[in-house]
Amino acid sequence: QKEVEQNSGPLSVPEGAIASLNCTYSDRGSQSFFWYRQYSGKSPELIMFIYSNGDKEDGRFTAQLNKASQYVSLLIRDSQPSDSATYLCAVNTGTGTASKLTFGTGTRLQVTL
Amino acid sequence: SAVISQKPSRDICQRGTSLTIQCQVDSQVTMMFWYRQQPGQSLTLIATANQGSEATYESGFVIDKFPISRPNLTFSTLTVSNMSPEDSSIYLCSVGGSSVGQYFGPGTRLTVT
Numbered sequence: 001q002k003e004v005e006q007n008s009g010p011l012s013v014p015e016g017a018i019a020s021l022n023c024t025y026s027d028r029g030s031q032s033f034f035w036y037r038q039y040s041g042k043s044p045e046l047i048m049f050i051y052s053n054g055d056k057e058d059g060r061f062t063a064q065l066n067k068a069s070q071y072v073s074l075l076i077r078d079s080q081p082s083d084s085a086t087y088l089c090a091v092n093t094g095t096g097t098a099s100k101l102t103f104g105t106g107t108r109l110q111v112t113l
Numbered sequence: 114s115a116v117i118s119q120k121p122s123r124d125i126c127q128r129g130t131s132l133t134i135q136c137q138v139d140s141q142v143t144m145m146f147w148y149r150q151q152p153g154q155s156l157t158l159i160a161t162a163n164q165g166s167e168a169t170y171e172s173g174f175v176i177d178k179f180p181i182s183r184p185n186l187t188f189s190t191l192t193v194s195n196m197s198p199e200d201s202s203i204y205l206c207s208v209g210g211s212s213v214g215q216y217f218g219p220g221t222r223l224t225v226t
Contacts, residue, residue, distance in 0.1 A: 032212045043205055043217040044156070046114075088155060092211040097169070099211040101146075105155040 003027060004091050006104035014112050019076040021107050023089030026070065033065055033072045036088040038106065044088055048074060079111045115140050115208050117218035125224045126196055133192045134221045136206035141186035144210060147179070150203040150220075159204075162189045196225045 005024045013019045021035075032051055036044035050056045050063040050072065062075040072091075076083055086106040093102045116139040126132050136145065147159040160168040160181055168181040182190045193200050201224050209215035 032214070034214050043220045046214050046216060049214050094211075100158055100161070100171075101211045101215060102158075103156045 003093055003102045004089055004104040006087075006089050006107045008105055009108040010110045011107055012110045012112055013079050015079060015081060017079050019079045019083065019109055019111070021074040021076075021087050021089075021109065023072045023074075023091075023104055024070055025072070025089075025091045025093075025102075027091065027093045027102075028067075028070065029095065030091045030093055032092040033063070034090040034101070035061075035063060035074045036090060036103075038086045038088060040085075076109075079109075081111050081113060084109055084111045114216045115142060117206065117208060117216065119204075119206060119218040119221050121221060122219065123222040123224075125226060128197050128225055130196055131192055131194045132196065132223060133190050134204050134206075134223075136189045136191070136218055138187045138208055142208040143186070144208065145183065145189045146207045146209075146215060147181065147189075147191045148205045148207065148217075150205060152202070156205065159191070193223065196223075198225045201225045 003026050035048040037047050038044045048063045050065045053065050056063045060077045064073045086108045088106045089104040090101045118137045120135045145162045148156045150156050158171050159174045160170045162168045162181050162183040164183045164186050180192045204221045205217050207215040207217045
């Protein structure tokens with residue numbers, strides 16, 4: 001089982017709709033969860049982080065975390081064509097000096113006109 | 114967030130040669146990280162570089178192949194040694210931490226022929 005799993009997509013949503021991106025992780029000790037956006041040919045950009053169960057909102061983005069189900073998601077409201085990118089879920093795994101970020105393979109989002 | 118630059122931005126190298134990638138940060142940081150992103154894949158951590166100590170390598174990566182220097186708190190280099198076509202990838206440095214999120218440089222796109 002991969003440590004961090006995402007559906008590779010592409011996930012296609014019409015402009016103005018809500019895009020829902022999902023991620024599951026295997027390390028029950030993980031405490032920090034991140035969403036990165038990566039445009040083609042560019043490096044990943046940190047857009048959201050969440051540490052506690054529940055929802056965290058930032059503008060059009062909402063991160064949701066359920067540690068019991070080992071599930072984290074990202075909702076993008078009022079999707080725009082500029083949101084078309086690959087979204088990477090990252091989870092901190094390990095402890096102490098062995099702690100690191102583990103990335104999923106990413107979900108490609110396409111927002112259509 | 115810190116401003117991170119990398120040199121070179123891209124290079125085409127012959128097999129058997131070595132390439133040194135530089136990563137410069139505009140502020141002092143404790144930890145720097147080196148990742149590899151192969152075509153169509155997610156990010157894989159190569160090693161963590163702390164100033165004043167030996168780099169810590171992830172499973173599957175060895176110092177002889179990927180020597181790292183960290184001479185001060187704003188600079189690090191990664192060398193890809195004795196390259197083969199399988200080393201063709203994007204190499205990224207980042208700063209931050211596994212519990213607070215990481216910020217990435219623009220990446221170095223390496224092609225080995």
